Amino acid sequence: MRPVERGDQPTDESGKPIRFTKYQEASPYLKERLGRYCSYCEMHLSAGLHVEHIQPKSHHPQYKLDWNNFLLACVHCNSAKGDTDIIAREYYWPDQDNTFRAFEYDADGSIIPHPKLTPQQQRLALKSLELFNLSQNTCSENDPRLLQRREAWEIAKEAYTDLQNGATIRTVKRLAQAKGFWSVWITVFQDNPEMLNLFIQDFPGTCQQCFDQSGKPVKRPCGAL
Ligand SMILES: [Zn+2]
Incomplete structure (x- = not known):
């Protein structure tokens, strides 16, 4: 899961924070800040991406219009989470933790808790x-x-080979941005700091503080991971 920063509440032309009257009004701002990716599965979606409430609006109506409670989610992630009432600290969140450190991605498409985590961290x-x-x-x-x-994963592996055979880093970056699944690209290109830094800098909203200069993940300041 890509660690992201949605930034401060958007402002209007006079610099005042925008007060949303419907949560759907936050959608264009979130897409601009975070890119058109599901915040959880990382799928790229040109349509069908919804404003997702971290604290479900059915249980916490006071957060229904709260910018800091918003992320973006595809229909699959949105409906799986549904209106499950959650205790936020019992999970890792892409806007609060370095969620890239939480999971390991594999060629078969699977995601597992990262083996280097402690048993307690693996549980979360x-x-x-x-x-x-x-x-x-x-x-x-x-x-x-x-x-x-x-x-x-297959496309990223091919791109990795193409890069060695003369493809430009810009072509590879654009392919990654169009396909999505940021964590897959970071995993496949883990020994290429130049590409890692491009993915970290050029996917909108990626939390820069979650990575060192060589693109390796580090603990997020103030995060649990
Ligand atoms: Zn999703």
Whole structure:
């Protein structure tokens, strides 16, 4: 999961914070800040991306229009989470933690809690995957997120070879941005600091403080991970 920063509440032309009257009004600002990617599964979507409430609006109506409670989600992640009432600290969140450190991505499309985490951290990481039906136990074999993530891995591996054979870094970056699944690209290109830094800097909203100069993940300041 890509760690992101949505930034401060958007302002109007006079510099005043915009007070949303419907949560859907936040959608264009979130897409501009974070790119057109699901905040959880990382799928790229040109349509069908919704404003997602971290604290569900049914249980916490006071956060229904709260900018800091918003992320973006695809229909699969959105409906898996539904209006589950959550205790936020029992999960890892892409706007608060370095969620790239929480999981390990594999060629078969699977996501697992990262083996380097402590048992307690692995428990939270698994809970975070299960909340969105992204874990191996809860994700069906036909889940489009799984199939597309597997496809993204294949494309990233091909791009890795193409880069060695003369493709430009800009071409590879654009391919990654069009396909999505940022964590897959970061994993496949883990030994190429130049590409890592491009992915970190040029996918909108990626939390820069979660990575060192060589593109390796570090603990997020104020985050649990
Ligand atoms: Zn999703």
